[in-house]
Amino acid sequence: MDALDKSMEECGADAYVLIGSSENADMRYLTRFLTTDPVVYIRKRGGNGTIIVSQMEYERAVREAAVPAMSRAEAGFLKILEEEKDRWRALARMIAEYVEGPVLVPPTFPYALGTAISAYCPVHLDPGTVGKIRSVKSRDEIARIRRVQRATEMAMGLAVDLIRRSKPRGGLLYLGRSQLTSERIRLAMHELLRSRGCLARETIVSCGEDTATPHLKGSGPLREGEPIVIDIFPRDEESGYYSDMTRTVSKGKPATEIREMYAAVRDAQDQAAVSIRAGADGSAVHLAVVDLFKERGYTSGLKGFTHNLGHGVGLEVHELPSLGPGGETLEAGNVVTNEPGLYYPGTGGVRIENIGVVTRKGFRCLTRFPRELVV
Numbered sequence: 001m002d003a004l005d006k007s008m009e010e011c012g013a014d015a016y017v018l019i020g021s022s023e024n025a026d027m028r029y030l031t032r033f034l035t036t037d038p039v040v041y042i043r044k045r046g047g048n049g050t051i052i053v054s055q056m057e058y059e060r061a062v063r064e065a066a067v068p069a070m071s072r073a074e075a076g077f078l079k080i081l082e083e084e085k086d087r088w089r090a091l092a093r094m095i096a097e098y099v100e101g102p103v104l105v106p107p108t109f110p111y112a113l114g115t116a117i118s119a120y121c122p123v124h125l126d127p128g129t130v131g132k133i134r135s136v137k138s139r140d141e142i143a144r145i146r147r148v149q150r151a152t153e154m155a156m157g158l159a160v161d162l163i164r165r166s167k168p169r170g171g172l173l174y175l176g177r178s179q180l181t182s183e184r185i186r187l188a189m190h191e192l193l194r195s196r197g198c199l200a201r202e203t204i205v206s207c208g209e210d211t212a213t214p215h216l217k218g219s220g221p222l223r224e225g226e227p228i229v230i231d232i233f234p235r236d237e238e239s240g241y242y243s244d245m246t247r248t249v250s251k252g253k254p255a256t257e258i259r260e261m262y263a264a265v266r267d268a269q270d271q272a273a274v275s276i277r278a279g280a281d282g283s284a285v286h287l288a289v290v291d292l293f294k295e296r297g298y299t300s301g302l303k304g305f306t307h308n309l310g311h312g313v314g315l316e317v318h319e320l321p322s323l324g325p326g327g328e329t330l331e332a333g334n335v336v337t338n339e340p341g342l343y344y345p346g347t348g349g350v351r352i353e354n355i356g357v358v359t360r361k362g363f364r365c366l367t368r369f370p371r372e373l374v375v
Contacts, residue, residue: 014099015045027041052094053070151196182217186203208227225251227258264296
């Protein structure tokens with residue numbers, strides 16, 4: 001019995017039901033079917049899953065999906081619509097008649113559909129079993145993430161090289177006759193990633209005091225002697241898997257405060273890398289970094305170390321497990337980030353992020369990119 005069957009058995013459900021497009025990570029994981037339109041996935045307890053798709057998508061689903069496909073007409077949806085004009089209620093009736101018993105649905109299930117199904121059968125809320133299953137990666141999944149990471153490193157290398165080759169004029173960085181801006185670097189990275197079959201959105205290239213806000217996208221000219229935080233998290237367009245990586249660099253020596261922050265963040269990352277292993281408590285690994293920063297005179301919470309140490313990465317850029325307060329016990333096969341950071345308004349911020357695989361022996365880092373502040 002797998003985890004999903006066990007969840008169904010525990011609540012007395014006869015089937016697990018999911019609806020969504022392939023942008024829903026659980027749907028993509030369970031079906032491996034790419035679609036912009038929502039489809040219905042139903043897995044009866046003890047059986048294999050089935051997707052119910054429109055007639056337009058049926059032949060493609062038969063060829064491409066990892067599970068058997070059924071058309072809406074075959075599932076009775078079109079006949080039901082002759083009697084029930086409300087599409088939510090018609091869809092609910094189709095699902096209920098197919099399952100013939102109580103259903104288990106994920107936390108993201110549409111409220112309107114869940115309410116409509118409850119008119120025909122009991123509806124139970126699953127706490128997120130599929131997300132937990134997805135958190136443990138197969139060798140194939142790890143290989144896909146590694147492929148994205150190699151492209152990510154190429155893009156990061158391009159960004160750092162542009163900064164390294166720039167020349168300061170009046171405190172601003174120039175490359176050739178033009179100012180080197182956040183936008184220019186972001187565009188160059190995105191173009192390289194597209195050539196490698198990856199898509200990046202909302203890439204962070206922030207500079208100076210903007211770096212004190214961890215996820216500020218950044219804009220405008222880059223400046224000499226100030227921290228530049230580059231955080232990129234592209235997705236492979238074919239496989240759907242993400243990677244995630246951050247580096248902080250400076251063209252020329254930054255202020256003493258930034259150099260000291262960088263040293264503390266680097267040491268925190270090294271400490272965490274030693275602590276991450278199967279069986280470790282994600283919250284304990286995070287709190288050990290909090291303690292290290294406290295010993296160095298840095299705060300945590302509202303400023304200083306303001307975020308979790310890390311998170312899972314896969315078909316979502318942020319998924320289980322968490323390395324933070326309330327974090328889960330780590331398992332072999334988890335792919336997680338290790339990304340300590342420090343942020344102080346008026347001074348700036350520093351973050352260094354690697355990604356790696358949790359194993360029984362430790363943390364197998366997939367990131368192969370140098371950590372250097374001054375370039």
